[in-house]
Amino acid sequence: MSATALVVTHTLIQRDPRVRREVEWLSAEGWVVDTVGLGSENLPEVRTHFPFAPQSQWTRPLPTKAALHLLLPPAARFRVLTASRLPRELSRALKADSYDLVLVNDIALLPVIQDLPETSQSVHIDLHEYHAPDMNLSLRGARLANPVHRWSRAFIGDPRVRSRSTVASGIAEMYRDEFEIEQPVLIRNAPPFEQLTPSAVDDERIELVYHGAAAWERGLRIVIEAMELLPERFRLNLILVGSEQRLADVTKATAELGSRVRIFPPVTVPEIATRINEYDLEVMFYPPATANLRFALPNKLFEAVQARLGIVVGESPMMAQLAREHQNGLVIEGWSATDLANGLSALEAADVRRLKQGSDSAARTLNAAHEREVFLAVVAAFQHH
Template identity: 25%
Template sequence: MIRVGMIVNSDFRRDGRVQKESFALAAAGYAVTVFALNTCRPEDEQWAGVRVVNPLSGSLAWFPYKPGYLAVYRQLLSALRREKCDVWHAHDLDVLPFAFVAAKLQGSRLVYDAHEYWQDYDWPGYGGRVSFVRRLLWAAWRRLERRLAGRCDLIITVSEGITRLMAQEFRMPVPLLVRNCVDPVSPAYAGPRLRRVLNLSADVPLVVYTGRLLKGRGLGNLVRALAGLLEMHLALVGEGPMASVLAELAEDMGAAGRVHFVPPVSPLTVPGLISDASLGAALIEDVSLSKRYSLPTKLFEYVAAGLPLLVTGLPEMAALVRRHGMGLVLDDTGPERIKTALEGLLAEPGRLAQLKAGSIRAGRELNWRNEVSLLTHAYAEMAGKPA
């Protein structure tokens, strides 16, 4: 049996992409171990045939400017050396060097799964001041990515735009595109739904946002827009550093009773939870090339739930939404423009129903059942296993 070692600096319980890929490879007959370096212990557990471990006693930091961070680096490398794998699969740039070392020492294949376009990512700082040393370290990470990309046996990423950017930047063939698609809600789904959780009746307009509550997601303007729509409610399903800021803003705008903070749930249950909302919002701001060409998981969660979408006019998202006729695209995402768009949909229930039908149709194509075959076929070719 071919052994696959995945490495990701996130919480496996909250990382839908890593869950879907690891479960798919396990179902295809691979022995998969995921080193999930931000997952709370127990250190070793089984998830649907996938072994999930976290061998670290501390955090894996991008910038090792404390002695403790270097100790964690050594701890991780020691754990990877002990785990013999035929393929090492790095989820994102921060773990790629460790996967490269493990693959080199063991003569294994190396897969790089870039969830972002790291050569122009909106971090560190969102335009804020960052120390000179920190900027130098970030430049070193980008240079390291360019060097290691040519050593990979397979590179995967999340949108067509990012495949083109990476091919041009690294002077290499176009990477494999595996989007963050999600399977539609099963008719047998019997779990919680938002309206029951929030005690809202079916006639109350309900906008939903899923994912981390971070800057650059248009959430402040969404709350401001809601303040002028007295019938509408907003559910923010997730957590993050913007939560307290958004709660305070909602209070200031007189909308605190209509902005609901819902704790995150298992990624694969998100579509079922949100399936009785009126609309899904993905107002990603154009703060970097990584965001400009993104196709975020939340977009596919809304499609899986059969929801109409309200999205920013960024090229990848806008093209997908327009092609399937499943939502509105906003080139201006100021609060007044968002408010006008939402008011228009409230005034035209027939239009909202039309967009919902477009989303349901899109779900027949944009689902993980279709997308996963790209991953398993590429693995079979790389590993010399019959497809």
């Protein structure tokens, strides 16, 4: 009889590459997969999808929501605002310990495991990034939501959890030390292998690219400021997603650089490597303001490797380690625009070609096939529990 898995997320799985890969990997290995997530659309690999029902009308007004957060203890809050939106048949299946594997992808949804018998050992948590004990108070409603966040987060150490994974070893060590648990397994956000080769490098023009979220906190402003200091032979290509306001802010910030900065519309995730293959260096310069930024090992790094680009990073330990190991990246010392500009200015076209060749070699190991083997080794322990 086939092993059964429930994959739990608070995202649209079709648009979540990491969760979608989990579903595809399980299905390809013969698991029967059910999912919990947003939206009613069912993936072809999935037997049953349990969608979140819309929030009850009476809980939607902000004053009501604030009252619920103020008056109800965390467990009751979760029941009213989250658990009530899921079908009862799902709760019954969990109480019966019907699944060999319950794979939870969101801290906020971890309390669903309390429906499992206390003796169950069927839970794997994919923690993704580091979730601090307190939410960022700059987020609207964070102060009210913090008690339920802390309560949900405590389930990371629940005895029903057999194993855990995360995207970077530095993050895994933080969880290990805080919860006194076995160190979470490293499953990186690497895309599938792409049959590409490094594009030619123009001796007179080095093409930089920054793709992804238009987020100032991820060093985008510093990259733009560095362009003001760089020689004319450098050009920056921005392929950005973000709100209209943020994109307008970026357009304004780059206006004086004229044709030395080009802004392009985004492409779908499977198209990224092919789209950016024409460029030379992907810049990922994340000042370590938070634990997640300090230990960042972002999707875009692996996408840049598959695109056969050299990578330019700061002293972010996870990214710098890969850049040095695969000899495919420039590691900048210091976090200022001047530091970044000075490091880039020293590069000749021959250096760029060498970095791109490093990524060409690295692409054979830094891809989803490697992460798939790690993932399948983890979930094999759950078969027929």
